[in-house]
Amino acid sequence: MSRNPQKIVFDAVAKYGSGREAVVQILTEINRELGYIPEESIVAVADAVGVSNAEIYSVISFYSFFSTEPRGRNIIRLCTTISCEMKGSREILETIEAELGIKAGATTPDGRITLETTSCIGLCDQAPAILVNDTPHTRLTPDETRRIIAGLE
Amino acid sequence: MPNISVKINGTLTSVREGITILEACGTAGVEIPTLCYHPDLSLAGNCRMCLVEVEGWRTLAIACVTPVIPNMVVNTHSKKVRHARRTVLKLLLASHNVNCPECERNKNCELQELAEKHNITSNEYQTSPKPESIEEVSPGIMRDNSRCIMCTRCVRTCEELQSVAVIKPVGRSSSVTISTFMDRSLNDVPCTQCGQCVIRCPTGALFETSEVRPVWEAIENPDKFVVFQTAPAVRVGLAEALGLPIDRSTGQMVAAIRGMGVDRVLDTDFTADLTIIEEGHELISRLKSALVDGDESVALPMMTSCSPGWIKFIEHKYPELLSNVSTCKSPQQMFGALAKTYLAGKEGIDPAKIVSVSIMPCTAKKFEKERPEMRDSGYKxxxxxxxxxxxxxMIDEAGIDFEKITEEKFDRWMGDSTGAAVIFGATGGVMEAALRTAYEIVSGQEIPFDGLNIEPVRGMEGIKEAAITMPERMATGFEFLAGVTLKVAVAHGLANAKILMDKVRSGEADYHFIEIMACPGGCLGGGGQPIPTSPEIRQKRTESIYAEDAALHFRKSHANPEIQLLYAEFLKEPLGHKSHELLHTHYIKRD
Structure with a gap:
C-alpha cells in the first residue's frame, strides 16, 4: 500500500530538506513509490521548495527515469546509444516489442510492463544492455530477453 | 576593485578588475555580437555568439561570462573567431524557421541582423526547414517555437524580473522546448500576459496576438464609428517603433491615426485623469473609514489597479489581498465604458455602431478587455x-510619413489631458498624479513640491518610498487628516511587487497607498512597446514623459476642463451612482 502523494512529499522534505538541491531526491522518492510523479505531487513539491510548478516540471522532463504518466509494475529500459546499437540493441527492441505487443514508450494493457528506451546506462562494455527496474541485464540475445520477460510478475 | 591592463585587438586598455570580457570590450568601444546576453538579465552564456580569442588559451572564450584577468590579450575578430561565429550562426539558423517575410519581427530581429552582418548567404547545415508551429494563442501573447533559438531570455525574464516563472526549458538536448507546467497553454498557467518575454525575445518566437486586420476592417466599414484612445506611454514609444530616435510625438501620432481614417482620435490620458479623481476619492474615503470610523474591515494600504498584468498577478498569487486593490477600472476600461455611453450621447451616435480601439504599450491590456466584467456600457x-x-x-501600411506629418490635436469630449495623466506612463506617475490631486482636495492647497514634481516617487529604483505630512489646517470635512503622515510606496516589475506584497501580507508594511506597475520602468517599458528594451532606452522614454508633463498647461487631473464637464453633465460626483455603474469593478481569485 503506497502512501498518498502529499504524504510522500511531506516525508521526503523532512528527510532531505526543502532547498532546491533536495528536489531530485524528493522526486526520486515519489517516482520510486508510485512508479510515476503525478501532477498533484509536482504542485506539492513546488510549494514545499518555493519554486514554480513549471520549474519542477522542467526538472522532471530532464531525467528520462522520471515520468509524469502512470507506468507498469515493471519498467524495462533499453539502451539505444551507439555501443548498444552496434551490438544489436535494435534486434532486442524488436524482440521485446513483439513479445509484449507494444511499442517503446507504452505499457502493456494489463499494466505489467512498461517499455522505454534510454540513453547510455554505462554498460557499453557489456552491450547490448537493459535495465529491468533497478537490475541490469547485459550481453543480451533475443532468447535471453524473452526468458527475462517471462520471469516478470 | 582596482583597474587592470588588458589588450583588446592590439590596444592596451585599463579596465576594472572583475568585469567580463564583453564589458571590457564595451568600455573599449569594441562591439561583440550577442544573443542570449541581455542587460536586464542574469548571464546565461549559452548561445556562443560572443566567442573571442584569448592568447594562450586552448579554446575560445565566451565573452559575456568570462572575467578579464591582468594582461589578458583578447582578439575579437581574428580568423578563428570569425569562423567560429559564422558556424555558430549557421547552426542556430539551421534549427530556426527561416521564413522572415511572414514573421512579426522581420527587420527587427537580432538573429536576422547578425546573419546579415556575418554574410550568411548559404547554410550547409540547413536540413529541411522547420515547420511553422503556432503553439500558443492567448489573448495577449502568441508563441511559435519553430523560431526559438533557446537563448532563455524569456525564461530569465519571467523568473528574475517578474517572479512568475511560468515558462521553463522542458526536455533535454536537441528536444528541449520552452514550455509550461504540463505543457499547458499560457491561458491555463499563472502567466500575467505582461509581454516582458516578448520584448526580450531576440527572434519572433514570442509576439503579441495581433488585431491589426479587424481594426482595418472596422475603419474601412462606413457603418462603423471608430474611436481610438492612445495610452500615455505610446506617445513616447511610437517614433522609436517607426525607426526614428526616441522622442515624444503626441501631435504626429494624432495626425497619423486621423490620416488612417479613424473617426475620433481621443486620449486615454483623459480617463487617466478620471482615474485619479475616482481613486483619489476612494483613498480618502478608505482613510476616513479607517481613521475616523475605526472600521477595521477597510483594507489598507490601498493599491493601484491600472496595470492589468499586476491585477492578474495578485489574483493568482495574493488573492487574500484583493480587497486592498482599488475598485477603479484601469483608464483603458473607463474610457471604453464612457465611449459607448457618454461619448455616444455627445456625438449622437448609436453605441452599437461604435468600435472602440485602444493603443497600448501593453499586451496584458488585450487580456483585460476580454474580462467578462468589462461590458458595463451594455456592449464590449x-x-x-x-x-x-x-x-x-498600420502607419507604415498606410504609407504615412510620420517624420514629416504636421502635428494635430485630439478630438473633443474625451481628448483633454493633463501632465498628471501623461506621467501614468512612468513608474511612480500614478502615485505622483494621485498625490497632486488628493493633497489639494483635503488641504485646499497645492502639494508643497517644487514645480509639483514629487521627486521621491520618480526614478528607476525597484521600490520607492515616500512620506508626506498633511498640514495642520485642512479643508472642511477633512480635519481628521490634519498632521497625518501619509506613507506611500511604488514598485515596478512584478519581482519588486512580490517583495512589497510579502511585506504587506506579513504586516511588516505600514503604507497607506501603493502603486504597482507590472513592467520594469512602468508602462513605458511595457510588453507592447518597441523592441529592444534596456535600462538606457527606458531612461530616455522616461525623460520624454516628464518633458511632456512639464510642457502641458494643466498639471493636475482635477484641472482638466473636460473632466469637470464630464462630472457636471454625466457622472455628477466622484464615487457616485454612475461612477459605480461604469467605472468600478471587482476581482477574482485565480489558481
Missing part, C-alpha cells in the same frame, strides 16, 4: 487593443 467596452508596435505597422 473595448473592442480591440493594439500595441505601440501594431500601430506603427
Amino acid at each position: 467596452d473595448v473592442d480591440y487593443v493594439l500595441t505601440t508596435r501594431e500601430l506603427a505597422r
Whole structure:
C-alpha cells in the first residue's frame, strides 16, 4: 500500500530538506513509490521548495527515469546509444516489442510492463544492455530477453 | 576593485578588475555580437555568439561570462573567431524557421541582423526547414517555437524580473522546448500576459496576438464609428517603433491615426485623469473609514489597479489581498465604458455602431478587455487593443510619413489631458498624479513640491518610498487628516511587487497607498512597446514623459476642463451612482 502523494512529499522534505538541491531526491522518492510523479505531487513539491510548478516540471522532463504518466509494475529500459546499437540493441527492441505487443514508450494493457528506451546506462562494455527496474541485464540475445520477460510478475 | 591592463585587438586598455570580457570590450568601444546576453538579465552564456580569442588559451572564450584577468590579450575578430561565429550562426539558423517575410519581427530581429552582418548567404547545415508551429494563442501573447533559438531570455525574464516563472526549458538536448507546467497553454498557467518575454525575445518566437486586420476592417466599414484612445506611454514609444530616435510625438501620432481614417482620435490620458479623481476619492474615503470610523474591515494600504498584468498577478498569487486593490477600472476600461455611453450621447451616435480601439504599450491590456466584467456600457467596452508596435505597422501600411506629418490635436469630449495623466506612463506617475490631486482636495492647497514634481516617487529604483505630512489646517470635512503622515510606496516589475506584497501580507508594511506597475520602468517599458528594451532606452522614454508633463498647461487631473464637464453633465460626483455603474469593478481569485 503506497502512501498518498502529499504524504510522500511531506516525508521526503523532512528527510532531505526543502532547498532546491533536495528536489531530485524528493522526486526520486515519489517516482520510486508510485512508479510515476503525478501532477498533484509536482504542485506539492513546488510549494514545499518555493519554486514554480513549471520549474519542477522542467526538472522532471530532464531525467528520462522520471515520468509524469502512470507506468507498469515493471519498467524495462533499453539502451539505444551507439555501443548498444552496434551490438544489436535494435534486434532486442524488436524482440521485446513483439513479445509484449507494444511499442517503446507504452505499457502493456494489463499494466505489467512498461517499455522505454534510454540513453547510455554505462554498460557499453557489456552491450547490448537493459535495465529491468533497478537490475541490469547485459550481453543480451533475443532468447535471453524473452526468458527475462517471462520471469516478470 | 582596482583597474587592470588588458589588450583588446592590439590596444592596451585599463579596465576594472572583475568585469567580463564583453564589458571590457564595451568600455573599449569594441562591439561583440550577442544573443542570449541581455542587460536586464542574469548571464546565461549559452548561445556562443560572443566567442573571442584569448592568447594562450586552448579554446575560445565566451565573452559575456568570462572575467578579464591582468594582461589578458583578447582578439575579437581574428580568423578563428570569425569562423567560429559564422558556424555558430549557421547552426542556430539551421534549427530556426527561416521564413522572415511572414514573421512579426522581420527587420527587427537580432538573429536576422547578425546573419546579415556575418554574410550568411548559404547554410550547409540547413536540413529541411522547420515547420511553422503556432503553439500558443492567448489573448495577449502568441508563441511559435519553430523560431526559438533557446537563448532563455524569456525564461530569465519571467523568473528574475517578474517572479512568475511560468515558462521553463522542458526536455533535454536537441528536444528541449520552452514550455509550461504540463505543457499547458499560457491561458491555463499563472502567466500575467505582461509581454516582458516578448520584448526580450531576440527572434519572433514570442509576439503579441495581433488585431491589426479587424481594426482595418472596422475603419474601412462606413457603418462603423471608430474611436481610438492612445495610452500615455505610446506617445513616447511610437517614433522609436517607426525607426526614428526616441522622442515624444503626441501631435504626429494624432495626425497619423486621423490620416488612417479613424473617426475620433481621443486620449486615454483623459480617463487617466478620471482615474485619479475616482481613486483619489476612494483613498480618502478608505482613510476616513479607517481613521475616523475605526472600521477595521477597510483594507489598507490601498493599491493601484491600472496595470492589468499586476491585477492578474495578485489574483493568482495574493488573492487574500484583493480587497486592498482599488475598485477603479484601469483608464483603458473607463474610457471604453464612457465611449459607448457618454461619448455616444455627445456625438449622437448609436453605441452599437461604435468600435472602440485602444493603443497600448501593453499586451496584458488585450487580456483585460476580454474580462467578462468589462461590458458595463451594455456592449464590449473595448473592442480591440493594439500595441505601440501594431500601430506603427498600420502607419507604415498606410504609407504615412510620420517624420514629416504636421502635428494635430485630439478630438473633443474625451481628448483633454493633463501632465498628471501623461506621467501614468512612468513608474511612480500614478502615485505622483494621485498625490497632486488628493493633497489639494483635503488641504485646499497645492502639494508643497517644487514645480509639483514629487521627486521621491520618480526614478528607476525597484521600490520607492515616500512620506508626506498633511498640514495642520485642512479643508472642511477633512480635519481628521490634519498632521497625518501619509506613507506611500511604488514598485515596478512584478519581482519588486512580490517583495512589497510579502511585506504587506506579513504586516511588516505600514503604507497607506501603493502603486504597482507590472513592467520594469512602468508602462513605458511595457510588453507592447518597441523592441529592444534596456535600462538606457527606458531612461530616455522616461525623460520624454516628464518633458511632456512639464510642457502641458494643466498639471493636475482635477484641472482638466473636460473632466469637470464630464462630472457636471454625466457622472455628477466622484464615487457616485454612475461612477459605480461604469467605472468600478471587482476581482477574482485565480489558481
